[in-house]
Amino acid sequence: MSLVARHLEENGIPTVVYSVARDITERAFTPRAVFTNYPLGNPCGRPRDPENQRAILRTGLRLLEQAAAPGTLVETPYVWSDGRDWMRLIFSDEQPFLTPEAEAQRQAELERARQQKLARRQAGD
Amino acid sequence: MEPATDVLNATDFVRYIDKTRAYYRHAGYVRDYRWAEFNDGPFTPLRKPVAESRVMLVSTASLVMLDEQGRPIEPPRVIGTNELEVFPVPSDLPVERLRSVSVDHDRVQTDMTDVDAYFPLTRLRELVAAGEIGSLAGEALRLLPNYSHRKVLQVDAPEVLRRAREQEVDAVLLSPV
Numbered sequence: 001m002s003l004v005a006r007h008l009e010e011n012g013i014p015t016v017v018y019s020v021a022r023d024i025t026e027r028a029f030t031p032r033a034v035f036t037n038y039p040l041g042n043p044c045g046r047p048r049d050p051e052n053q054r055a056i057l058r059t060g061l062r063l064l065e066q067a068a069a070p071g072t073l074v075e076t077p078y079v080w081s082d083g084r085d086w087m088r089l090i091f092s093d094e095q096p097f098l099t100p101e102a103e104a105q106r107q108a109e110l111e112r113a114r115q116q117k118l119a120r121r122q123a124g125d
Numbered sequence: 126m127e128p129a130t131d132v133l134n135a136t137d138f139v140r141y142i143d144k145t146r147a148y149y150r151h152a153g154y155v156r157d158y159r160w161a162e163f164n165d166g167p168f169t170p171l172r173k174p175v176a177e178s179r180v181m182l183v184s185t186a187s188l189v190m191l192d193e194q195g196r197p198i199e200p201p202r203v204i205g206t207n208e209l210e211v212f213p214v215p216s217d218l219p220v221e222r223l224r225s226v227s228v229d230h231d232r233v234q235t236d237m238t239d240v241d242a243y244f245p246l247t248r249l250r251e252l253v254a255a256g257e258i259g260s261l262a263g264e265a266l267r268l269l270p271n272y273s274h275r276k277v278l279q280v281d282a283p284e285v286l287r288r289a290r291e292q293e294v295d296a297v298l299l300s301p302v
Contacts, residue, residue: 001183001301002301003282004183004268004299005297006167007278007283007285007286008282008289008297009167009168010167011286013169013296013297014169014170014171014295015297015298015299016297017299017300017301018300021139021141022138022139023139023141023142024141024142027142027163028161028162028163029163029166030166031169035138037137037138039230039235040229040230040235041227041230041231041234041237041242041243042230042242042243043243043302044241044242044243044244044248044300045241045245047236047239047242050247050248053242054251054252057249057252060298061252061257064175064178064296065171067168069168070165070166071165071166080234084137086234087137090139090141090144090231091141091144091145091147092148095233097232099232
């Protein structure tokens with residue numbers, strides 16, 4: 001997503017990326033980013049918490065107006081939960097990222113996509 | 126150039142790059158994914174206040190649109206099946222007409238049933254109504270999460286730019302999922 005943001009900025013359109021993955025966002029030198037330390041899936045706020053969602057969105061809107069240089073990242077102060085186990089468990093043996101069913105389905109889809117691509121190539125498309 | 130990060134407020138955070146590398150190596154993947162890496166970048170200042178700007182939402186959230194009875198009106202999109210993987214959603218669509226088909230989230234912590242947590246059309250419409258945002262582009266955009274930098278840079282990003290220009294957008298909000 002940071003690549004898209006960079007492309008837009010290169011071509012004259014300001015951007016802000018709402019991120020829950022600080023290391024990925026910083027590595028890409030994302031032009032403007034709002035980081036919230038929430039689990040993957042909720043970059044724009046806590047589910048069923050409109051006030052929190054508004055606050056996070058507004059942080060990005062302010063950043064659009066106030067950032068002075070590329071690579072500006074602001075961190076929101078919100079905390080996902082009392083415990084921090086979710087930070088340890090994501091991408092761990094204890095908690096596989098995909099369920100076995102989802103993993104099997106993903107592999108099947110990727111294989112189907114590979115076959116289609118191959119077929120298009122062979123058709124000289 | 127160093128990122129202008131507010132290090133004083135920095136809390137701990139998940140090192141996804143390190144964690145996913147270890148995780149997928151352990152799962153038997155031979156090649157590590159190479160995350161985009163830059164030490165400088167482009168920047169365009171906002172030309173007018175947000176309250177006067179037209180804003181577009183762009184997300185990699187995997188969503189399908191539903192009809193009024195809650196039935197999908199399009200197939201779930203799959204990475205790599207289409208040359209062009211940018212799909213618009215009318216920005217006035219009620220979020221109840223969108224359903225997540227994502228598997229790219231923390232499935233234990235969150236279930237993606239509140240679309241506004243990652244595709245915040247309701248919140249953005251409220252901010253427009255409150256005068257905090259000038260207007261929304263007619264379309265919000267969905268991209269498929271894509272692991273090919275070449276594809277993103279040569280196909281997806283130019284398509285997002287084309288649509289943003291077509292709708293005379295002043296700023297783009299991006300929500301990666």
